[in-house]
Amino acid sequence: MPEGHVIHGIAAALTGLLRGQVVHASSPQGRFSSGAALLDGCTFTGAIAHGKHLFASFDPGAQAPHILHVHLGLYGVWSFALAAEHPLAPHRNPLLTAAGEGKQPQVIGDAARFAVPAPRGAVRLRLVGKQAAADLNGPSRCEVLTAAEVDVLRARLGPDPLLGDSDPDAFIQAVRSSRRAIGELLMDQSVISGVGNIYRAELLFRHRIHPATPGQRVSVRKLQQLWSDAVVLLADGKRLGVIVTTDEGHLNEPPTGWTKLAERAPNEEADLRWYAYRRSGRPCHRCGNLIATSILASRTVFWCSRCQRAPSH
The missing domain is CATH 1.10.8.50 (Helicase, Ruva Protein; domain 3)
Structure with missing residues (x-):
């Protein structure tokens, strides 16, 4: 099971890849279709970690923010793909290489030709921005919460x-x-x-x-x-x-x-x-x-x- 430093690294990576962008969210596996539908078309405002829990915020506009809560458990992993011109591309920035225990990030073409790769394995959630994509496989928990529900969860954590x-x-x-x-x-x-x-x-x-x-x-x-x-x-x-x-x-x-x-x-x-x-x-x-x-x-x-x-x- 990934320890806390991994989750903090993933939160920083997601923020660097997607912050301020309207994202397309989907569930290629199908097990998170209703949750992905809530996030689809929202603006990604950033992610934080608390211990082994990740919280990513999405602004739907006229409603209260949707907060994605992910706990990787024993088998969960995030993986990333991005355009070669992206500031976080591995040859420019070590952040994605350090963020987690999954595969190395895929670098695909340039910004104008960025094409999201086919899903690998059972992808529970896919987030796609302008020049980057993030896939989540095998988490023990993946859910959309309100801010109040996040507060209750975090109050139980040390x-x-x-x-x-x-x-x-x-x-x-x-x-x-x-x-x-x-x-x-x-x-x-x-x-x-x-x-x-x-x-x-x-x-x-x-x-x-x-x-x-x-x-x-x-x-x-x-x-x-x-x-x-x-x-x-x-x-x-x-x-x-x-x-x-x-x-x-x-x-x-x-x-x-x-x-x-x-x-x-x-x-x-x-x-x-x-x-x-x-x-x-x-x-x-x-x-x-x-x-x-x-x-x-x-x-x-x-x-x-x-x-x-x-x-x-």
């Missing part, structure tokens, strides 16, 4: 490290008031939005916190440091389009770039990019102890038993 107006104290209070394991709390989107399995493992390793430590036993100072680190790491992820948490990884990125889908990264790449994630049974970069794993919050969690001491009972 603070997002990539949103400048997020309140880290809300995150700290939620963790400190819970007996649940910190490794479980970091995956709870009502506690902190946008952190997934990779960021969980890496944040806990970087701050020497065992994933089974009860939230109420993690100090305020540690949680402040963890939040500040999450702000930096997710921002790096948005900029690069991939998660890299080690200094060595930032210094040794191969010329062809890192593997987009983390679960497909070979061991050598995992060793460069991450301290703990996907490194089960491999030596810890700090102490040489072997990285351990277990299941927590229905996902495999990775940690070093020497650097991240288990909590005493």
Whole structure:
């Protein structure tokens, strides 16, 4: 499942491609025909992300704005096509290349000859502007909401490290008031939005916190440091389009770039990019102890038993 940096990158990409344009919306697959009909012919005014949720606004003119809400879930992906002259074309701007885990954007002719390519797979929603198109495949949620409904949904989400107006104290209070394991709390989107399995493992390793430590036993100072680190790491992820948490990884990125889908990264790449994630049974970069794993919050969690001491009972 894409983590928060991916969704923020997609929101920025959609805004850069379509903002201020009257868009044609359709559902080639047919499963979102009624929703696409509401968006068709509206002016796209921009997209934002909150954690793993994307909200795109469409102005129909005389009515209240329509807001497209998308959650990619495990299998959803956005893909893009655009004219070679578009300012976001990959040879001019890295934004689309960094925005998400789908295929590379297709560059098709020039502005005068831009032709939307045939849909690939089961496209739930297609948005077409003057020089660009965006396709959405396989989301777990794709719906049109009112502004009031968006407010209700966002009120249930925890603070997002990539949103400048997020309140880290809300995150700290939620963790400190819970007996649940910190490794479980970091995956709870009502506690902190946008952190997934990779960021969980890496944040806990970087701050020497065992994933089974009860939230109420993690100090305020540690949680402040963890939040500040999450702000930096997710921002790096948005900029690069991939998660890299080690200094060595930032210094040794191969010329062809890192593997987009983390679960497909070979061991050598995992060793460069991450301290703990996907490194089960491999030596810890700090102490040489072997990285351990277990299941927590229905996902495999990775940690070093020497650097991240288990909590005493």
